[in-house]
Amino acid sequence: MASAAAHTLIEAVPAAVADPGMTAIWEQALDEIEAGRLTLDAFVAKQVNWIAQLVEHCGALTLAVPVEAGPTCPICNASMRRRKGKSGPFWSCSHYPDCKGTVPIRKDTRRS
Template sequence: GQNLAATGKQVVIPGWRQVLAEPQAEDGDGEGDTAVRAQVLPALPKLYEGLACQVADVDLKALKTLPPKPYTQGELVKSMKGVAKLVSDPRLKQKLKDTVGIGTEATRANIIGGLIARGYLVKKGRAIRASDAAFTLIDAVPAAIADPGTTAVWEQALDMIEAGQLTLDVFIGKQAAWISQLIAQYGSASLSIKVPQGPACPQCGAPTRQRSGKSGPFWSCSRYPDCKGTLPVESGSSKRGASRPRRSGRKGS
């Protein structure tokens, strides 16, 4: 009940390789012929459906499936440029190959920076990972919005505008109608957002919520602005922005 497969190559026409091939003597002494034959791989047997094969040897290896390696920022930029490999439609795939993929050389870094600033991407060392908010958003939006092939459709429309086959007003009108249709279809969709659980507020004991500030994320009291207790995300134990004891303006004599 096992599925077995064999792969191999068989030269049908040597082509230019025949010119570079070393000449072989017609009447070999046996030793040379043996060396030549040793370099030739045996041809695969003819296989057909239902053929019974005998297993000569089995080599079992205990392996572990590993998650895909996360992108670095440079690899993510490269993937945005070569996004055509993620599109199945051959026409859209070719269009993305002919263009620059997602974004341009001048905008890709800003796109990634904007996603990091909004919390959709998280940097861990050199690696860039999608946050829980990003997975929630991708699961919630229509498939056409998350499909990179949509970029190819828009590129085709822009080419038609450049060639005079389509006006800008018609293109914008079609986009507005399409977006209105998506809103009507998915307007009632609900989001299941995972809110990280924070420590208790150091001032009143109420739960805290993660917020973003100039210095990065921090825990803020859920009763804000009535309570302004905060904690840093790193340790979750010391109060951020806590009042410090005032220093006396007098100097000792």
């Protein structure tokens, strides 16, 4: 299950990360620094900016990560999603609000 989720994440990461052309650009930048045409600070600032954009982009993505193995809805047999309620997390039918099926999460019943 974890490896499937990791695979989805890799697919979602912008192609730029895995692009060998990106490495070439970095190497070129390093040559520029060596030649004194680019300061190290400017290079680092560029990287920081680029990574910040990347993180922002990834944060906005909705990953189709396989849902952790949850129960199926007792009413309509659909898959269920973890939701947070007033009394803690519980499983809610993925067809909510059309279907009101819920299943308590076992971990939390121990707490009382």
